[in-house]
Amino acid sequence: MTKLTIRRPDDWHLHLRDGEMLKGILPETSRHFARAIIMPNLVPPVVTGDQAAAYRDRILAALPEGAAFEPLMTLYLTEATDPADVAAAAASGLVKAVKLYPAGATTNSHSGVRDFDKVRPVLERMAEIGLPLCLHGEVTDSDVDIFDREAVFIDRVLDPIRRATPGLRVVMEHITTSDAVAYARSAGDDLGATITTHHLVINRNHILVGGIKPHYYCLPVAKRESHRLALREAATSGEARFFLGTDSAPHIDALKEHACGCAGCFTATNTLSILAEVFEQEGALDRLEGFTSLNGPRFYRLPPNEAQITLTRGAPVIYPDKIQTGAGPVTVFDPGFPLHWHVNN
Ligand SMILES: NC(=O)N[C@@H](CC(=O)O)C(=O)O
Ligand SMILES: [Zn+2]
Ligand SMILES: [Zn+2]
16 A cells, blocks of 8 residues: 555644743644644643633644644643533533643642542542543552553552542553553443554663663653553554554753653654554554544544545655754654655645
8 A cells, every 4th residue: 555545633642832842843733633632731730721721722822824723622630620610611612631640640740639539529520521531540659660650550540440430431541551451441432542653663672772762761651562562453453442642742852861851752743654654564554544533533522533634655754853942952753763654734
């Protein structure tokens, strides 16, 4: 196959940041994607409906002329979140999900949840109205090895939350283990899972062998090869519960290439070319559209996009190494193999 036309993709987990960074990196997503679930981990976080509305306006104002892109807003769950505010923001159509960060688990998560009992009233209200909960699924206990934090979260936090809150619709964000794949498969259609582009490409050796590669460091951290293969199998399986959430998470180079480097891979620029290459490697190009453009809207109960994009196979596409933003340069994820699939708008 040398030509593939699919519905325009959506990104169900995206960091757009704010200010100069937002301006600089938004075109990298709006070029190819119709919609994205926008992560609320700004400083300070996007907690209330009013804050989400204001952030949405800033995103729309930063869009390149003529771009057709719809930001789907989320609220950052805190122990003080008001269930009525969440319900109102969902009813107005502004907010499509609530994001739960265990406090301390990842970038800008200090305002996240410590005591899960404190957010029970919000979760119960969300179950009633069908509003999805997006989860950064890692425990933060210092005695749990960082490579085990996702699997332990499933047993200690996710499964108890789901049992205690029947009907709660949950997205396991950026899954990185075969344990998460298996857990997602054990549930019905109230449970979905996003998979990033980079976790289909790298394992932990990419980060650590031959010197530390800070641009491959993200959270959850990439695991051993068997987990990467489980993610590839899940993403290309055609199962509706698995869909694309790039978790494209820009940090300026000065903060990535640092003694205490930030977590996050920036993949917005070349994500679709990488995914086409991965699905081709797996003999599953016919399932790419399900993963990028159909399964996500189905979970979020939104119509799939009518617009299309075409990918054509040819000589390797050269993407920029870095995106220059007003906040500083951001390194684009290097998949380490040539990208033959060109994305034509
Ligand atoms: N994935 C990351 O490594 N970083 C994300 C936060 C997150 O999604 O956990 C970020 O905001 O930089
Ligand atoms: Zn996360
Ligand atoms: Zn993220």
